[in-house]
Amino acid sequence: MKKLVIVLGTVSISLSAIFARMASAPSIILVFYRMLFACVLLLPVVFVKCRDELKRLQRKDIFLCACSGLFLGMHFTLYFESLKYTSIAASVVLVNLEVFFVALFLFFMYREKIPVKGILGIGAAFLGTVLIAVTDMGSGSNVVFGDILAFGGSFCVAVYTLIGRSCRTHISTSVYTCFVYGFACLTVGIAALISGTPFSGYEPVNYGLALGMTIFCTFFGHSVYSWGLKYLNASYITTIKLLEPVFASILGLLIFREIPGAFVIIGGAVVIGGIIYYTRNAESA
Numbered sequence: 001m002k003k004l005v006i007v008l009g010t011v012s013i014s015l016s017a018i019f020a021r022m023a024s025a026p027s028i029i030l031v032f033y034r035m036l037f038a039c040v041l042l043l044p045v046v047f048v049k050c051r052d053e054l055k056r057l058q059r060k061d062i063f064l065c066a067c068s069g070l071f072l073g074m075h076f077t078l079y080f081e082s083l084k085y086t087s088i089a090a091s092v093v094l095v096n097l098e099v100f101f102v103a104l105f106l107f108f109m110y111r112e113k114i115p116v117k118g119i120l121g122i123g124a125a126f127l128g129t130v131l132i133a134v135t136d137m138g139s140g141s142n143v144v145f146g147d148i149l150a151f152g153g154s155f156c157v158a159v160y161t162l163i164g165r166s167c168r169t170h171i172s173t174s175v176y177t178c179f180v181y182g183f184a185c186l187t188v189g190i191a192a193l194i195s196g197t198p199f200s201g202y203e204p205v206n207y208g209l210a211l212g213m214t215i216f217c218t219f220f221g222h223s224v225y226s227w228g229l230k231y232l233n234a235s236y237i238t239t240i241k242l243l244e245p246v247f248a249s250i251l252g253l254l255i256f257r258e259i260p261g262a263f264v265i266i267g268g269a270v271v272i273g274g275i276i277y278y279t280r281n282a283e284s285a
Contacts, residue, residue, distance in 0.1 A: 006228050006240045013221030014247035017088045018255055020080040025079035025206040028192050029199065031073060033210035035185035036219045042178040050175050052131050053173040061171060062179065071156045071181025076151035077188055083102040085146025088252045092245040093129040094150035099239055100126070101158030109162075112233075121278025125242040128270030131263045161229070161237070177223050239278050242271050 023030055046054070075095075082091045099122055114122070128177040160180075167176050192199065226239050246268040252258035 002228065002231050003183065003240070005224055006232065006237060009221050009224030009228075009244065010241055010243045011147035011247050012216045012224075013241075014077075014092075014244045014251060016213060016221070017083060017248045017269065018251050019209045019217070020083050021088065021256065023206050023209045025202040026192075027084070028077050028195070028197055029202065029209050030213070031076040031188045032185060032192060032199070034213040034218060035073065035181045035188065035206060036123075037211055038181040038219070039178060040124055040220075041214070042174060042181065046174050046178045050172060051222055053172060053175055057171070057175070061167065064163055064167050065171075066183045067175065068160050068176075069180040069185075070165065070187050071160040072164070072180055073191075075153045075156035075160060076184070078149045078156065082146040082149035082153065085142045086239055088146065088149065088243055088256075088258065089249050090143070091150045092248045094147055094162050095154045095157065096126070096129050096242050096244065097151060097154040098158040099141065099242065100163055105162050121274050121276075122239055123274070124277060125239055125271050125274030128267040128272075128274060129242055129245045131267030131270060156261040160232055161225070164226055164229050168226060171181055172225040173223060173230070177226050180226075190207070193196070199219040202277055212258035236278070239275055244274065246271055251272035 019025070020030060032197070079095055080092065082094075103114055103119075107114070164176070164180075225237055225241075225245065249268070
């Protein structure tokens, strides 16, 4: 059941690319309001139900949450900005390079080895995401720049995932996500001030899209990932997230008429096959 919840969270989070593509406001503003709405909605829950836990938090915990929020804010900003230059499929694929960063970090920092069959499953899943991007790679303007932004976003979300792995062993989902979203909002807010980006004056639909991201992508997506880190290993979660290009490509077809080619269909099958293979072999070793 826990694994199914992670899959459903991936369906929700795949809406992020769609909402970002529909928005006209700068990426950093979308991220700011998305994190602001999320933090504000979580605050009452945290203060009412988690007061004792808040008192037990140490400075180290708050520092780690701040670092996690910093990298999450950077991830969202780079990811959303990349969608202005490259296709939905290509951007999501490159963001999902996270699985390789996580695997390397786990090996070098925690000596957490992944079985050979697990590595094969991850490799197959990523190969599928590459196939999805092949037919769509040249559809955006200044594609290389967009790809670089997405690649940077993948590194940032990998760090966010690994910090969460450490925090979630003793911090509840509500407290952890509230702090992380708050620090992410603070991070991009400061960046907006430094860059001179205004916080208001955009079409009302942009604020609605940010709220939609908060509800569907943040609460039903990233919060589910944060919850899952307490029960499932990080490599499994990042591998399941490779389903995102499949769902995002389908939504791109339905909403923006981005017709997937043969490689998208084949790639989707390979992704799902890789995830099934990983699930059956990596955690049983």
